[in-house]
Amino acid sequence: MNGQLAVTRITHSCHLIEIGGWTLLTDPWFSERPAHHPGEPIASSVADLPDLDAVLISHHHYDHCDLEAFASYRDKDVPMIVAAPVVERARKAGFRHVRALYPWESTRLDDRAGRGELTVTAIPARHKVYEVTFVVQGGGQTVYFAGDTLLVPELKELAGRFPDIDLLLVPTNGLRLRPLFNRQVVMSAQDAATLTSWLKPRVAVPHHYAYTSGRLGDRLITKSDRDPQNFVRAVHVTAPGTDVRVIAPGERLTVGG
Template sequence: MSTPLTVTRIGHACQLIEIGRLRVLTDPWFTQTATYYQGEPVAATVQTLGRIDAVVVSHEHYDHCDLDALTAAGFDLDVPLIGPGTVATIARDKGFRDVRAIEAWEGTAIGDLTVTATPGKHGVHEVTFVIQAAGRTVFFGGDSLRVPELDTIPDRFGHIDLAILPTNGLCIRPMNLRQVVMDAEQAAELTAALRPTLAVPHHYAFHSGRLGDQMITKADRDPRHYAEAVTRIAPDINVRLVLPGTPVTVP
């Protein structure tokens, strides 16, 4: 019998991944500013998360690296925090005491949990992650663009049980609509290459406010576009669209 694997989206790219008794928090974001809105309810507070065994952070943007919210709420700063060097510097400055800096194809172990950084590309330096324990494998895509090297993940790590991918194709208006996040079609193509048992989209409800959406960002906020693309490209792969706070168990 497989070890239980459950994922609960707290909001945006903040996910609680549970493999057996191991609990991993990804890309924490619990607050908002004048130009950063979750666009959906946040399903937990830092205080109600419960025990966390590791935090993984893909890059330093506030909506993925809200470390001030963790420290302000009394989060245990001895919990290992894993991310690229840019994130590691910030985490150490915030007082985290067990900071693991890893870059693409480097890994670190926390007991029975192994976290490997995989390539990513965004407006700033980013990595994605393969998270493994007890024979289960999760790919966490942060808010990366479609990176061809990610197609090699099944060859390197074996079968992917769960793939969590961004889908909003975020573009920056003042930069001539430069795209910085994979869109629904690109995420579906990556899903077809990864061939997970289950795929879950995230990073689509976010918006920049009424003026920000007109002047700063442009994005696709409908995850159904991703589900429809996967159905067309890889119809045998199961996709789940879930509300924040809804636990999803992976077969």
């Protein structure tokens, strides 16, 4: 095992992942808009981010793909590994190395510092818009970043393809859209616990739960579960061998090692 595995939560589904000596950012969100609020602090500005080896973007919704704010990031050559609809948006934001990954497709990042290989694999997902999620492997460690997907049958394949997941980052708010007859578009705490039971990761960290559409938006547009402890309780029943950790924005969690 090379390098420490750690995750720092910035907000919502935006994390810094340190794996095998590499540092990646997931689903950047660094600003707010009317009816789009993280519901918790944003723990870092774009300017304060460390040097990144890659950025992963699961889909083009603003709260996962805040390219207007992230365009100020200093290195426009940072590799961007994204869902297909994000490609042109990222290029228009000035990023020069943008690649779409499709479900079960993998890419390897070039190493310039003797850290070994880093592999990113796109995983099937389902949301209101097209989405992929990501498995990241490096230094003998594996992370699954589940974006804000629903629980879909294809995710059962993960257990066979990636039998030793060290860290699961998983959405839990069960977001529903009131104007669409309460259609569910994100997995719930119980769904996320079911996924945890399928994958049996060493550690599971919930995300995508504090989000709010504002006082009026929460009453008229969205409906969600904002308590991550519902996931904690569900995992204790369905996957008692997994350590569940709820981490606050700005908190860094080291996994094993």
